[in-house]
Amino acid sequence: VSLNDIKLLQVMNAVLHAAVLYLGSIQASWFHFYHYARILQMEETRPRNSNANVKLPLMPKPQYMFISVNRLWMKSSKESLQLFLNDETFRWTILRNLFIAPISEEVIFRACIIAPLLSSHRNEDGQSLSPTQICWIAPLFFGVAHLHHFHEQYRRLPLLQRTKQAILQLIVGLLFQLTYTTLFGAYASHLFVRTGSLLAVILVHIFCNYMGLPDFSFASPTSGLYCYRWLLWCAYFIGIVLFIKGF
Numbered sequence: 001v002s003l004n005d006i007k008l009l010q011v012m013n014a015v016l017h018a019a020v021l022y023l024g025s026i027q028a029s030w031f032h033f034y035h036y037a038r039i040l041q042m043e044e045t046r047p048r049n050s051n052a053n054v055k056l057p058l059m060p061k062p063q064y065m066f067i068s069v070n071r072l073w074m075k076s077s078k079e080s081l082q083l084f085l086n087d088e089t090f091r092w093t094i095l096r097n098l099f100i101a102p103i104s105e106e107v108i109f110r111a112c113i114i115a116p117l118l119s120s121h122r123n124e125d126g127q128s129l130s131p132t133q134i135c136w137i138a139p140l141f142f143g144v145a146h147l148h149h150f151h152e153q154y155r156r157l158p159l160l161q162r163t164k165q166a167i168l169q170l171i172v173g174l175l176f177q178l179t180y181t182t183l184f185g186a187y188a189s190h191l192f193v194r195t196g197s198l199l200a201v202i203l204v205h206i207f208c209n210y211m212g213l214p215d216f217s218f219a220s221p222t223s224g225l226y227c228y229r230w231l232l233w234c235a236y237f238i239g240i241v242l243f244i245k246g247f
Helices: 003-021 023-045 062-086 088-111 114-120 131-144 148-156 164-195 198-211 226-245
Strands: none
Touching (some): 003 198, 062 088, 088 198
């Protein structure tokens, strides 16, 4: 096995490891298609002018799954592509979130911060910081770098809406963002130290930005996926367990 093959395997393993954490989100997306296909088939098979209750089919036919995917994913994807091509603001937002930010942030906060810490920093006893310590110290810079979002959101608020309650909500949102960016930074730092691959960390960052934060709206009784909530909770739990074991 060549060195390039080993590096490629490291990159693939890193992306798959991150994908496992989103097992619940991926399962929720599949249930969206599945549930809509069940509804389509039920509506097609319901007798016309009949008020009789018809149960949703357990296994919808393939043609209904295809229609579901086409309407819920392919159609919206085409619309997003057209918007990307025609709307400059939307285009730069996508490029920033999926390419510019992941690449620049990983180069700065991983390659340019972790490498010097690993090679040069000494503590009071003259010993270098351990990789684990560095993986928790370096992300603090990454988390603090996102604090400007508070100022941007505050600046956009009309003067009459800058109440204590509104500011408190912004602070809570800021602390939440600081927490998850620091945690992600710790994971990305661990990945960079473990693999030595900047490409792997960048691809994982792009994937996580694309997936976003988990959507727990299925837990609401008004959600169409409410009937699958326990399966989705189990999927999230399994994903977290596998993610932790992957370390």
